[in-house]
Amino acid sequence: MNLPDPSVLYSDHLDELRRRADEALARGGFDHLVVPSGTAHYQVFDDRDYPYAVNPQFKAWLPLTHVPDSWLVYTPGKRPQVIFHQPHDYWHVVPAAPSGWWVEHCDIHIIRSPEQALPLLPPAARSAILGEPQSALGDHGPNNPQPVIDYLEYHRTYKTPYEIALMRQAQVLAVRGHRAAEAAFREGRSEFAIHMAYCAAVGQDATELPYGNIVALNEHGAVLHYTQMQTEVPSPLRSFLIDAGAGTGGYASDITRTYAAEAGSEFQALIDAVDAAQVGMGRAVRAGFDYKQLHLDAHLALASILRDFGVIKVSAEEALATGVSAAFFPHGIGHLLGLQVHDVAGFAASDRGGRIERPAGHPYLRLTRVLEPGMVVTIEPGIYFVDMLLDEVNKSGHGASVDWNRVAQFKPYGGIRIEDNILCTEGEPDNLTRPLFAAH
Incomplete structure (x- = not known):
C-alpha cells in the first residue's frame, strides 16, 4: 500500500x-x-x-x-x-x-x-x-x-495532511505488531512473550510505544488497563485481548483486537458479533454527528448482542436506562487521537474554552463534541465480565435482568474489545486501520 x-x-x-x-x-x-x-x-x-x-x-x-x-x-x-x-x-x-x-x-x-x-x-x-x-x-x-x-x-483536533500521513505510518507499524502478537498467541506463548513479539515486529520498545501495551490472556481481558504480563501460560488457553499502538514522528496509533483460542467456540461467535457492530459504529463517524450519541448508540448495539446471546433478559433500551449495559461496557466508545493517545480538547465547547459535559451516567467518555472533518477518533466498543461491576448490578436491584449462568460461562474469557482509528472527512469515514489488516 x-x-x-x-x-x-x-x-x-x-x-x-x-x-x-x-x-x-x-x-x-x-x-x-x-x-x-x-x-x-x-x-x-x-x-x-x-x-x-x-x-x-x-x-x-x-x-x-x-x-x-x-x-x-x-x-x-x-x-x-x-x-x-x-x-x-x-x-x-x-x-x-x-x-x-x-x-x-x-x-x-x-x-x-x-x-x-x-x-x-x-x-x-x-x-x-x-x-x-x-x-x-x-x-x-x-x-x-x-x-x-x-x-x-x-x-x-483538526489534523493536517502531514499529520494524517504520519498517523497512517503509525497504523502500518501497529498492524504489523498485532499480526505478530496473534501468531504468538496461536503458538501458545505467554503474555510477556507475546508483548516481546509485538515490540520486535514494530521495532519499538516499551518506552517508545505511545502507551503501555495491554496483553491479556483469559480472565485478564476483563481488566481494562491490564499491564502485568505474566510469564506463565495459563491452562487452558481460552482467549487473547491486545490493545497496542505504535508511534511515528510523534503521532500515535491505538488498536485493539480480541481472539478466541477455539475458532468454533461461542466466545468466537460473540467476538464476531462485536466486530460486526464495531464496523457499523465506525461508519457513523461523519461530519455533523454528535459523538455523545454515537456512544449511546453503541450501548444499544452491545446490549442487543448481550440479549441475543442470552446474557441479559431485558431490552437494549431498558439495559441502557437502568445502567445494566454499563456493567458490561463500562468505558467510553473512544476518544480523539493524534500527538497524544487520548488527544486534547475532547470536551472543548469552542476555541475560547468552555466544556461540553458527558451524558449523565457515562463518566468515562473522553469525547463529547460533534464530529468534524479532520478529526481522528477511536471506535472501541467492548463487552467484559467484571466481578465488581456485576456485583453492583445485583446491589442496584437489577440482578433479574441478567442470566447469571450465561455470565458464568463467559467470565473465564475475560472480555472483548475491538478498536479502529477513523478519520472523519467531508464524506465517507476513512478507516485507517481495517484496510491494513486486510492487506496483511
Whole structure:
C-alpha cells in the first residue's frame, strides 16, 4: 500500500501552525510562542530518571521525540527557531545533529548545555511559554496562558495532511505488531512473550510505544488497563485481548483486537458479533454527528448482542436506562487521537474554552463534541465480565435482568474489545486501520 510522504506535506503543516500560533498569541496578548521540549524527571530519592516524554506542543512543530532540554521559538512573521540541545556526554547517547527534510524550514541553533538557550530565548514577559514546571530556565518558566492553550489545543483536533500521513505510518507499524502478537498467541506463548513479539515486529520498545501495551490472556481481558504480563501460560488457553499502538514522528496509533483460542467456540461467535457492530459504529463517524450519541448508540448495539446471546433478559433500551449495559461496557466508545493517545480538547465547547459535559451516567467518555472533518477518533466498543461491576448490578436491584449462568460461562474469557482509528472527512469515514489488516 502506497502511503503519502510526510516530507512533502511538512511545509503546509508549518504554515497552518503559524496561522494558529498567530491567532493564539493575539488572543493572549503575547509576542512570542516558546515551547520547551521537556526535561528528564528523576525518581524520588534516587538518581534514576523516568523515561523521557517530549512535550506534545513541541512535537506538533517538529518530528523530534528524543531531544530533552531543547526549545521551539516562534515569532509571527519569522521562521521557527529551534534551539537544539546536543550535549557533550559520554554517559548517554547524544542526539544526532539535526538533519532530514524538516531542517530547511527552521533556523537551528546548537547548544551544548541547557543554560546556553537563555540568550537565544525572547523576553519571558512577552512570551507564551507552554510546558511543565520542570522546564523552567532562568526567568523562562512556563506560564501556559489559558487563551493560548485553549486555541491551540482546540485546533489540534483538526489534523493536517502531514499529520494524517504520519498517523497512517503509525497504523502500518501497529498492524504489523498485532499480526505478530496473534501468531504468538496461536503458538501458545505467554503474555510477556507475546508483548516481546509485538515490540520486535514494530521495532519499538516499551518506552517508545505511545502507551503501555495491554496483553491479556483469559480472565485478564476483563481488566481494562491490564499491564502485568505474566510469564506463565495459563491452562487452558481460552482467549487473547491486545490493545497496542505504535508511534511515528510523534503521532500515535491505538488498536485493539480480541481472539478466541477455539475458532468454533461461542466466545468466537460473540467476538464476531462485536466486530460486526464495531464496523457499523465506525461508519457513523461523519461530519455533523454528535459523538455523545454515537456512544449511546453503541450501548444499544452491545446490549442487543448481550440479549441475543442470552446474557441479559431485558431490552437494549431498558439495559441502557437502568445502567445494566454499563456493567458490561463500562468505558467510553473512544476518544480523539493524534500527538497524544487520548488527544486534547475532547470536551472543548469552542476555541475560547468552555466544556461540553458527558451524558449523565457515562463518566468515562473522553469525547463529547460533534464530529468534524479532520478529526481522528477511536471506535472501541467492548463487552467484559467484571466481578465488581456485576456485583453492583445485583446491589442496584437489577440482578433479574441478567442470566447469571450465561455470565458464568463467559467470565473465564475475560472480555472483548475491538478498536479502529477513523478519520472523519467531508464524506465517507476513512478507516485507517481495517484496510491494513486486510492487506496483511
